[in-house]
Amino acid sequence: MTARRAVLTAAVDQLSAAGVASPEHDAAELLAHVLGTERGRLVLVDDVDPTALAAYDALVRRRAAREPLQHLTGVAWFRHVELAVGPGVFVPRPETELLAGWAVEQAGGLEEPVVVDLCTGSGAVAKAVAHEVPHARVHAVEVDPAAHAWAERNLAGTGVDLRLGDMATELDELLGSVDVVVCNPPYVPLEAWESVSAEARDHDPHLALFSGQDGLDAWRVLERRAALLLRPEGVLGAEHADVQGASAPGVLSATGRWREVRDHRDLAGRARFVTARLAR
Template identity: 80%
Template sequence: MRATAARRAAAQRLREASVASPERDADLLLAHVLGIPLGRLPLVDALAAREQEAYDALVVRRAAREPLQHLTGTAAFRHVELAVGPGVFVPRPETELLAGWAIEQAQAVAAPVVVDLCTGSGAVAAAVKDEVPDAEVHAVELDEQAYAWAERNLSGTGVDLRHGDMATAFDDLLGTVDVVVCNPPYIPLEAWESVAAEARDHDPHLALFSGQDGLDAMRVLERRAAQLLRPGGVVGAEHADVQGESAPAVFAAAGRWLDVADHRDLAGRARYVTARLAR
């Protein structure tokens, strides 16, 4: 079958399945099957029978809303590539903004100490260590399956990865950390039906849901960050786009934070909150 016809048919099938980016996903899956960079697809004339069979099988799975990254086994995040699959939250492009903030904060400090709570796949920790090599980076993950993925992604990077609860992790670092960063669970339990099928049916629920208002983990983060940070240290955390006021309010109400601010993503949606621990 001609490659262009195969790509067109795949994109149409994904479009009918309400996949958000059918053309790009169709192309990425074909590039994965062929083992070539995306930019070389226009040079492919026809598919061998076994290539077409493998491609069709992946398209069927993607049409069933299995995450693209689970099918390819990898997810790009800033300048690093992560191994991902069942049992771990797939890092989203919008989280790169939070990671960028953490990187900028770390770069402003000599020999920075950075802690990534709820590390998941290890995406933020890996990005910080990659772009701030002199940083002392620590990460923690509670879920056993996610921890295994983080262990794989952070192996050999120099990141100190621990298996545990963010509420009690890093007692040995209390009062010494420069930057705390976290992408916590933040979806309200009542919002179950509104969650995209890829996340609801495939991401671990521990990484998604956080109490009736979605802010239970944010409250834990506020308390633990206050204990971990040195005076003047900073914390940043992602939140749902509807929490642009309620997430910052968690920090403002505590009475120990300065410069509490919310930040928008490239689409103009409220995306993450930052604050500085009072001296």
């Protein structure tokens, strides 16, 4: 048997040396996963038996190689819902919870809201909206078959209408009737390849990350499609890179189709997502 504190200290040192951004958190999450408990209950564990220690050491080595934590545990938490994630799907980030919260607020104030989540990936935003606004009719679209399979798993039993297809062409039957369009599109410029974290660059689908030389190709498609899907005065919310605090809103403003174009910051104070209202 090995003392829990010694096990965690060694793992934290290993993850820190590998450049993992949150070594204490990740070391504890992995140990809790191996022991079948919660991170907050690790204080109740005195020692780690050899079998569990071997399994833990293997996971720590994989995390040190920058395999995403969520791929190792198979789970990502997003607002109030749990998501199954793994190879083939973009791991939802905490920053996107703010965008989902905005969508929840917009839909929650309507009697019979119709919400569309484009580029749904794992289904995170769609599932959060369906969970928090149970009277909403939620539709989700994903173009990548591998990611769609994860979304299908996560959205089973939620009532969300999930489609496999291109956001530029899906949901024609909803044209002009949607109240809220929300989207976390790919937005990383191709030239920014080297700046992307190893976890994302090596494990997230590139289709979910990169979007042309300036990172705004998907944004331009989104602008056109949202303008068709939304009813007059309907609203759009979409995420962007922190360096696109001017250029992403500019995609909307330049068309003359939108008003109340506003950029929002995340909890770290970085430009993160845009909201706008379709003009009449």
